Structures are given as structure tokens and as C-alpha cells.
Amino acid sequence: MLSTAQRTPGLRLTATTGPEISAGTTPAAVPVPAHDPRTHGFLPERPPVRTMAGTWSRLTALAGAAATAPDLETARDLVARAARDGALTALRQRVSRLSPRNADAAAMRVAVTVAACGWTGLDPVAPAARCAADAAFLDLWAAVAHRVGHQQFVALPTLALLNWAPERKPRRHLPIDQLARTETLVPVVRWSPQGQPLGRLDRLMLATTRLEAHGSWLFRLAETLAGCDPADASTATALRRLIRVQHTLRAQLRSEAAALRAAPAPARQCAVLAALAAQGMLEPPVLQAADAVLMGARRAGDGSRQQARRLLPARHRAWLSAMDRHCAPVRTLAHRGGPGAAVYREAQESLIALRRAYTGLVCCAARPDGGPLTAAA
Structure with missing residues (x-):
């Protein structure tokens, strides 16, 4: 994988202005790759999804309740109750329909629930995990991991970079890092x-x-x-x-x-x-x-x-x-x-x-x- 400067003739990177286009090169000739780290680092391209609609609102509620539970057992009981109610199975069946942004939003909520329940050391597809965690939740976890193409997302990049929002709506559009x-x-x-x-x-x-x-x-x-x-x-x-x-x-x-x-x-x-x-x-x-x-x-x-x-x-x-x-x-x-x-x-x-x-x-x-x-x- 080459750097942007090496891939694109006529493009020079500067430490002060970012991309610079040399004479004779039109802006249209310089492609900007998706998820270009020069624009905003590894932050998401747009603010994280604050509200998930429909059935997915149950996942937000579960994550919030587990995160604020007084202890591990209470958090795990909340997950078990959601499994008994069929909520986790219903969510598992809808994972493939998620847009990329909403898949990231679901991953963050699953990651919060995993951390709150003390399951961060588990592999959701390992047989041994079924002895430690709820099977329906493990199925949802594995399905979300497959959807986002990232098996080990229960970590700070997901827990932090996908779990924030501006307190008030900005008066104008701002780049995500700003x-x-x-x-x-x-x-x-x-x-x-x-x-x-x-x-x-x-x-x-x-x-x-x-x-x-x-x-x-x-x-x-x-x-x-x-x-x-x-x-x-x-x-x-x-x-x-x-x-x-x-x-x-x-x-x-x-x-x-x-x-x-x-x-x-x-x-x-x-x-x-x-x-x-x-x-x-x-x-x-x-x-x-x-x-x-x-x-x-x-x-x-x-x-x-x-x-x-x-x-x-x-x-x-x-x-x-x-x-x-x-x-x-x-x-x-x-x-x-x-x-x-x-x-x-x-x-x-x-x-x-x-x-x-x-x-x-x-x-x-x-x-x-x-x-x-x-x-x-």
C-alpha cells in the first residue's frame, strides 16, 4: 500500500496545508480515498449515530441499563432477560439490514454491553463462551462483528470514538475533528x-x-x-x-x-x-x-x-x-x-x-x- 503522495501524480503533501496540487493538475484528477486519515485521523467520517430507531432502540436501552447496573450479576441478568423476551433474537435477524453507520452504532452498543458484563475476554464464536455468557447475546455479538468486518471491536476505538455526540447541534457544518x-x-x-x-x-x-x-x-x-x-x-x-x-x-x-x-x-x-x-x-x-x-x-x-x-x-x-x-x-x-x-x-x-x-x-x-x-x- 503506497502513501497518497506516491499513488497520485501531481499530489504533494505538506505539513502545513495538507494536499497541494501541482501546476497542470486539475482538482478532479486527484482522487481522495475513502476514510483518508489526513482529514480526521481515525474518527468516524460523520458524528456517531445518536439514536437507533425501531427494534434497535432496545439495544440502546440494554447497553445503557447494563452500563449503569450496580454489579456484574445485575448486568448479566438484564442480558438474560432480553434473551428470554426474544429481543436479542429479533435484533440478530436484522443485523444484515443495517447501513454501515448503523452497524457501527450497533457495534458500540454491543461493546458497551460486553464490557459491562465482564465478557471482554470471550470469543463469541468459541464453544467455551457459551458456558460463560448468554447464547443469544453471543449470536448477536458474532453477527455484528461479521457485519462490521471486525472480530475484535470490543475495545477503546469502538467504545470511545463511536460513543460521543455534541451537546448541542452546531450552528454550521464543521469537519468532524474540529x-x-x-x-x-x-x-x-x-x-x-x-x-x-x-x-x-x-x-x-x-x-x-x-x-x-x-x-x-x-x-x-x-x-x-x-x-x-x-x-x-x-x-x-x-x-x-x-x-x-x-x-x-x-x-x-x-x-x-x-x-x-x-x-x-x-x-x-x-x-x-x-x-x-x-x-x-x-x-x-x-x-x-x-x-x-x-x-x-x-x-x-x-x-x-x-x-x-x-x-x-x-x-x-x-x-x-x-x-x-x-x-x-x-x-x-x-x-x-x-x-x-x-x-x-x-x-x-x-x-x-x-x-x-x-x-x-x-x-x-x-x-x-x-x-x-x-x-x-
Whole structure:
């Protein structure tokens, strides 16, 4: 898979303006691929579906009730009751009719229910799963996974990036990344009961969405660096801009941390977060993109980060693999001397600091006592 610049004659990516069309090339001659990460990172192309109609409203109600249940057994009883009522079978029969956007919406609601019931370690099609979870729900889960073409969607990219909405309707059309940056966001399915303040799990998911929105420039810079000549001065310039973006993301996490520490920390939400974190399901896509550019795919002893890619849709995994390949020349700066090598090392260090800040935010969210964020950041 080639970068956009390599695929399309006459197209040059810049770190400041995105696509630039050279003289003699008409705009119509430059195709813009679907789900282009340069436009909005791995955010959905449009705001997530806030309301599902008809029979699917039962899935929204089930997800919300399970998320706010006081304990695992209550959440599982809600699923069992929906199965006895025939609601889950009725939904299973309608999965193939879902539009792509509504399939994503259904996946988010299933993912919330799975996490709320403590089933994140299950494979819905494995025979052993039938001993641990309701069979009708497992059938619905597997059908939704088949519909979205993604078997391991019960993780942060689905739980966060498909579970938000602007609090009020924007006065004008805004690009999705700008909408998520500038508008007050609320969860579509709340982990906190209605009428109560948002807890730390809700806050962490919204913070991750805003992190992805602020990180949209990182994806554009990744495309700029793809295939760059390490000796070219523009490579060092793009790396410096990448460092600034990563510093901005780290500052964004610090600002989110204050609100998160002040939020309620119900033991139930902390337990859900701890379970997701233990299975590596809380990796933000924007950090995976920076990893692909600066670290590459084949680092010895670091299989966990590569395993995190399995939690992304296939088109996103393909983009990250392309960055692994096409940013390989830039990574040769690690073995060179001079200013370029120094800038590259600084970019790597800024990514490590950003990862520590995010890990600190997760620890803070998952610990009822708040946990120290400053040491991690």
C-alpha cells in the first residue's frame, strides 16, 4: 500500500496545508480515498449515530441499563432477560439490514454491553463462551462483528470514538475533528446514571475522543514523512512539527486530567476500566499512528503494541502497515549523526512522554483514590 503522495501524480503533501496540487493538475484528477486519515485521523467520517430507531432502540436501552447496573450479576441478568423476551433474537435477524453507520452504532452498543458484563475476554464464536455468557447475546455479538468486518471491536476505538455526540447541534457544518475539538461532548451511552455527573469512565472515553481530534495533524504529518529522504531538510522540519503536535497532545491530556480527577469514581466503573486495561484494550489509535512513524512494526520484545492493532478496523490496520513501510527511511536517522538524528531522537522521546501521560490518565481513571498522574506524566 503506497502513501497518497506516491499513488497520485501531481499530489504533494505538506505539513502545513495538507494536499497541494501541482501546476497542470486539475482538482478532479486527484482522487481522495475513502476514510483518508489526513482529514480526521481515525474518527468516524460523520458524528456517531445518536439514536437507533425501531427494534434497535432496545439495544440502546440494554447497553445503557447494563452500563449503569450496580454489579456484574445485575448486568448479566438484564442480558438474560432480553434473551428470554426474544429481543436479542429479533435484533440478530436484522443485523444484515443495517447501513454501515448503523452497524457501527450497533457495534458500540454491543461493546458497551460486553464490557459491562465482564465478557471482554470471550470469543463469541468459541464453544467455551457459551458456558460463560448468554447464547443469544453471543449470536448477536458474532453477527455484528461479521457485519462490521471486525472480530475484535470490543475495545477503546469502538467504545470511545463511536460513543460521543455534541451537546448541542452546531450552528454550521464543521469537519468532524474540529467538531470534536471545539464542541462540548456528551456520551451517547452513559456509564453514569442520568441526572448524575459523568464518572471517570465516561470522562476517559471523551478525553480519548478529543485526543484523537487534536491528533489529526499527526496523521497528516505521517503521510508527509512517508517515503521522505532522511537527508532532506524537509524531513527534519516535518519531525519538528510532529514534536510540536505531540507536545500539544500531552498538554491536552494534562487539561483533561484535572476534570477527570474531580469526577466521581464509582468502583464499578473502575473495575470495567481495569479489566479493559489488563487486556490491552485502551490503546488510542493516534498513539499507534505515531508509533508506526517513529518506532515501526518490528521492535523486539514489544509484541503488545503490535497486538493492539488487531482492535482497529482493517482499513486502519492497513494504513498503519503502510506507514511502517514507507517511514522506514526516516527511522534510519536513529543510526546517523547530525541535526537530523537529534530531531528524530527528540521526536521519539516526546512520543514516550506522551504515552506515559496517557498511561497516567488511565491509572488515574481506574483508581478510586485518583492515583498520582504527575509522576506518570
